[in-house]
Amino acid sequence: MTDVDIEYCHPCGYLDRAQDVEHALLEAYGLELEGVRLTVGDGGVFQVRVDGETVFDVDDTEYNVDEIVDRVGDHVGA
Numbered sequence: 561m562t563d564v565d566i567e568y569c570h571p572c573g574y575l576d577r578a579q580d581v582e583h584a585l586l587e588a589y590g591l592e593l594e595g596v597r598l599t600v601g602d603g604g605v606f607q608v609r610v611d612g613e614t615v616f617d618v619d620d621t622e623y624n625v626d627e628i629v630d631r632v633g634d635h636v637g638a
Contacts, residue, residue, distance in 0.1 A: 581628055604619075
């Protein structure tokens with residue numbers, strides 16, 4: 561099973577983004593996921609990790625929910 565961690569900057573107001581990604585992942589992959597965890601951070605962080613591997617970092621790539629879902633999908637069931 562695949563475990564997803566979404567770390568987001570609370571002071572930056574990224575909670576909505578984190579919840580949008582969480583919702584999209586659960587809709588797309590549902591029972592194929594072990595879980596999706598939201599982790600509060602700061603300093604502008606917005607990262608998505610799958611089984612400990614970073615698949616999205618807002619410092620490297622522009623935020624796009626569909627792209628994040630696709631990147632996570634590359635690891636689901638692998």
